[in-house]
Every structure is written in C-alpha cells, then in structure tokens.
Amino acid sequence: MRVTENMKFNMSLGSLFTIQSQYSSLLEKMASQKQINRPSDDPVGITRVLALRTQQAAVTQYKSNIEKCDAWINMTETKLNSANDLLVKVRELALSQATATASVDTRKIAASQIESIIEELRSLANSRFEDRYLFSGSLNVEPFSASSQSASIGAVVRAEGNVFDGTAAASGTYTGTQNKTYVLKVTAGGSLDEVKYVISSDGGKTWGSEQTGLSSPVNIGEGITLTFGSGSKDMAEGDIFYVSATAAGYYRGNGDKLSLTISPGVSIQYSLSGEEIFTDRGSGTVDVFKVLNDLKTALEGNDVNTISDSLSGIDEALKQVSLGIARCGTIGNRLDIAKSNLEELSTRLTSSLSSTEDADMSELATLYSMKQVALQACYAMAGKLNETSILQYLK
C-alpha cells in the first residue's frame, strides 16, 4: 500500500483524539464520582437509578410518617397510663367508701377527691399533640365537655362557595347514638322543586342515592329535618350544606380514626378515638365520665348501694382503658416492624443505587493510568513522524 504523509498525520491525529476523548470521559467520572453523568452513559441504568431514587424518596417519607405515628402513639399511651392510674385510684376510693367503716364525712372528702380526679381525667382526655386533639377522632374539637349535654343538632353550615342564598334551617331531635356530620350535596342545580341532591351521614365519605326536590322539609336521617326557603339565587351543582349532630353525653368528637401510609399501599390507623375509650358508643361499653360523675353524686348523697354498684362500672372503665393501652402497644409493634423493614429496604436501595450510579474508583484509577500511558505513547509517536522522511537523507 502506498503510504502518504497525510495518512500518517491523519492517523496520528485520529488516535490522539480518540484517546483524549476517552481520557476526558474518565476524568469526568473521577471528578463526579458517578458512573452515569448523562442518560446516554447508561440508558438502562438511568431508568433504574430514577426508579431507585423514587423508591428512596418514598421510603424516607414513610419513615417520617412512622416517626409521626410513633410520637402520637407514645403520647397516647402515656396519657392512657395516667388515666389508668387515676381509675385505679377511683376504684380504691369507691371500694373503701362502699364499706361500713366509711362515714358521711369521709364520703364527702372522697367526693371532692373524685371531682378533682374527674377534672384531671378530662384534661388528660382533652390533651393535644401539636395542634390536634388526641381523642377527638377526625374532628379537631375539644372532645370532652365538663357536663353532660343532651342530644343536639347544630345549625346548618353552608360551604363558602355555595351559590344558593335562600334560608336553610335544621330542626328535630337527634336520635343517633354517635356524633355524626350529615352532608347534603347538590348534584343538579335548579329551583327547590327540581334540585337533585345526595346525602352522606359520614361527613362526605360515602353518599346515598340521588333524590329530587327540597321545597318541603326533608328528613335526612336519625331525626334531623332540613328546611330550605328559596332566595334570589337557585341552588347550583356543588352547593354543600352540613349539620353536626351530637348524641347525648360528654363526647363531642367522632368515632373516626386518623391514618397515615407507612409502607407502599399500607396505611395504619394510628389514633384511638375518645369514643371507644371513654364512652359507651361504638366499641365502648361504659361512659367513663358518667360512671365517675354518678359515683361523685352517690358519694355526696351518701348512697352506699350506688357506690358499690359503681364498682362494676369502674372495672369496665378500667378494662376499656387497658384495652386502649394494649392497642397502643399493638400499633407500636406494627410501627416497629414496618420501621425495621424500611430500614432494611433503605439499606438495600442505597447499595443498589450506589452500584448502578457510583463510579468504582479503583477501576477508574487503573484505567486512568492506562490511558495516560497510551496518550504519552501517542504524543511520542507524533513527535517522531518527521524523523522518517527522505528529506532527512537528502543533502
């Protein structure tokens, strides 16, 4: 083959460029410590890296959710333990005052002790974590009132965006046993005669079947009647009216529980409602505050029979509270298991991410010195190109 000068120069230039580009890509990897500096470095790898990063972000979030649940449940447990201690004290008092050795005076003293215990228990049951009440269910209101309230139906609340400007009033006697929020949502607007609506008894989570016409008072359930009077603007789709109905007793919260996601697709109900722990509604069997107040009244009235009868109520109350404490333990256990699973997952994710994305420094350093040798050889070769020419020998 005929070899010309240009071929020699081109070849030496070409190999210089090739080695220099490999050299600079190695330098980039060493500087960034990353194997993948742009998607084209490893198209399959980058998809994996993104998926891993997404998982990692989710795991971090789950961990922080678990921390929150954990703090909440610890707080709940502490409060319930104190409540338990208080109830034990109540039981001792009731036991001692039910005997013949007790007198009117000691019962009066005991009554005042019970009163302060009731106050203390109420403040425990009304305690907050950050700005939410521990035992109010999903409603964020002070859950326990000082005195027993009769069943009531609150005023009709209109959502701020409502179009309707006529009157809306609630009436009737609430017959339900649990505190509920009834919601009426307009699904097709129009005059009161033609308006279509749906009703929810759980605050808007689930809805009943669609009905038509609000011109006459409607019974929306459990004794609640809503009456509408037309105004200058008709109802429009999306108008919302709601009514809080409270059953008789001390409790003002509801029976819902708070939940958070703690691992992919798994959410945990981490709160205990005041309903199940301190009332006879839902899964509860005795109304703790009623039992204590009855005991106080009996002590004040020197009613020995009622005092001894109250013991069974107090035992039930203790059982209810201990059940709550046990539930805290169960939730805590679930959280611990989820947490250790996540820790393990997190470690695995970090190592997968690192093996896909991070550069192997020892390998890079070896390659680097290899390329350096090649580059030096290239320069040396280019430097000697001129030495092999006939011109060297022509005088």
Added chain:
Amino acid sequence: MSISSLLYVARDALGVSQVGIDVTGSNIANVNTSGYSRQRAVINSTGGDYVKGMVFQASVSVDRIQRLYDRYLEGQMITQKQNIGYSSTLNDRLSSIESIMNEAQTGGLNDLLNKFWSAWENLSANPTGPVERDSVAAMAESVATKLNSFAGDLIRLKGDIKTSIRDIVTSVNSMTAEIRNLNERIAETGVKGGETNILSDKLVGLLGDLGESIGITWNENNDGTVSVFLQNGVPLVERLVSYDLQAKDLSDRIVVSSVKVNPNEELNTVISKGKLGALLECQDEIIPQYQKLLNNFASSLADAVNKVHRQGFDINGNAGGDFFVYSSSNPSMTIRLNPDIASDLRLIAASSTVNRDGENAAQIAALKDALIMENGSATLNSYYAAIIGRIGREVADSSKDLEHQNVVLTNVTSRRESVSGVSIDEEMIELMKYQMSYAAAGRLISVTNEILDILMNLGVNS
C-alpha cells in the same frame, strides 16, 4: 540523421524534464490541499528516424497530465460524507434534547415529583397546617414550572433547527449553482480539448460537501459533467441546469420542496441523509415525539390529581376543584397550579369529609404508586423514567453510529489518500529523477555543441 536534429531532441528532453519538475512542484505545493489528486506527466517518445532501414524513436514529448484517482473510492467518499453529515447532526441535536432533560444529576423533574408526593403525605398528617399546604402548592408549582421549561426548551430547540434547515437549503442552492458553473466550464474546456483535472477535483469536493448537507445520487456524463439528484430522483443539477430548493415556513415546521420541479411536493420524508436529513427528522419526528410524551405525562398527572382532588373537601367544606389547570392543545407548556388555589391555599382539598381530616391528601399521595400510564402498566414516575431512558438510548445509539461512520470515513479516506494523495518521499524521488534527466539533456546539448565545433573546425589551421 543530422547532428543539428540532436539539438532538437535535447531541447525536447529539457522541456519534458521541466514539465516533470513542474508537475512534481505542483504536487508538493498541494500536499495539504484537501481533495487534491496527485498528477503525473505522461511521457511518450515521438518522431522517428531511419537508420540503415531501421526506425527508432528519436524524441520525447508530454502526452498529457494524468490525474491519479479511483472513481469508486471518490464515490465512496461522497456516500460516506452523507452518512457522517446525518449521524453527526443527529447526535448533536439529540444531545441537546438529552441535556434539557438531564436527570442524572439530582434536582430534575423526577426528584421534584417525589417531593410533590411527599408534600401530600405531610399534608395528610396535618391537614390544616398552613406550612404543609404551602409546601404542597410550592412543589406543585415547581413540577409545573419544570414541565413548562422542558416544553419551552423543546420549542426553542425546534426553532434553532428551523433556522439551520433554512441555512442549509440556502447553502445547498449555492452549491448546486456552483456545480452547474463547473459543469459549464468542464463542457467548454472539454470541447477545446483542454485538461479538466483541477475542475474535476473541485467537482468531487463540491459533491462531497453537497452530500454532507443533503442525501444525493449523481452520475457522470460523457463530457465529464455531472448530474445530481435527490434520493427519489428529483433533480438538483442536470448538466447545465440547476434546480433550487425552497424552505417554506409553516410556523410549526419547515417544508422543503423543489421550486422548479413541483413547489407543492413535500420532500421532507425523501431527504433522509446528510445534515438536512437529520434536521428534518428531528423537526418532524423526534422532537414532536418527545413533546407528545411530555404532554401525555403532564395531562395524565393533572387529570389523576384533579380527579382525586375533586372528590375531597377543602378547609371551607367546599368540594375540591381542579388542582392543576392546563390547555389541552399543549399540556406540558401550559400546566400550572390552579391560580385560585395559588392565591388561597385553603382551597386545597386535603379532606375526604367536611371534618378537615387528611385522607384525601393521602389518596393523592398514593397516586405515586398508581398504575395509571401505558394502559395500567406504569406509574407516572416510571413513565417519566422511561422517557429519560429513551433519550439516553437514542443518544447512545447515535453516538455509536457516529463512531462507526467515522471509522468507515477514516478507512475510505486512507484508501483514497493511498491512491490520490501526495507522498513527499515519492515526489522527492521524482524531483531527483527529473533533475538528473534535465542535467543529462543539458549535457547532450554541450556534447552536440562540441561535436559541431569539431565539425566546424575541420581543415582550419589553428
């Protein structure tokens, strides 16, 4: 045979040697000229004389100056330049798209999306918290802004490509005009029987440049002129006529057509090689394809979040409205947080009841694991990761292709150099050869002179 005719022979020999040195000189001078084919003086003996009934060739002349080249290799060079033009431009433009959507570093859309989902989780834990609401809104805005900037960058990139297409069409037109001019000169010179070596070199160089810009086929006519066509046979140059291309701007894309052949026939799909082929492919297929993927992503994200958001209640007890708004003609460019929500964060519907719980926020956060893309086979995050994987793969493929085409070009160039390139060693030896023959011819003259001298002085007493 006369003695004086020896002088003529010597004169011819001197002349031929001189031409030889001239040709060598021009080879040496053009050692670094790209596209130059080395030349050789083709020498022949001339004349004849009878000596005792035998004829022998007496003198010498330069027959012609030969251009040394391999027609096949020249053709390969032009073809390969078309491939290089295509591959390098495609690689260049794809890398621009890649750098727009570089997710290898943290802080890209994927990370923002993860933070967006986390913000909803946090809101679900504290549904009335103003800080949590604010961070949901802020992350939603970041995600939307990032999508807007991707879409904007793609549109700008397309704008750049349109400018490049116009530039290349203009330069193609000036090159075809130049080829036509060269054709004219070659035809003219050929008629007069002159040498067309340099013109041919120029023509081959121009064909290479033209091929690098646009895919062509060509053929050489009997008189040395060439005709050039697009890949589907639409002519660019037919001997002494050139056909201009035009680039018509239809606002979102440029359509290339031939002015004289048929201005209404779109040639975009026909041109698949050279720089123009790559640019048209980017304009008509690659960029629209990424725009479509991003639009699909943006509208799916907005629709999915909106659907759940509408089922919930805000702090005021109102049913939730749309969380994201976008215009369906270009979702990725127009997606943004509903301005009503941006101005009143209480409108974020975090609750599934009117009692201000956080369950709806948790349901929106759960969308991150929902298989809502690609007929229920991918999450939003994995759909986006697939887009990134795709651009990565396209760039990697085109880089490999470019590398391969460069190797082929180097190979063809070497082979062409081997045939047509100038070797200094060779030229120096040629130079010595002609120098020696020149000296010999000079010697011939002085010998002839001496002989004549002797002849003239015969019988003269000195």
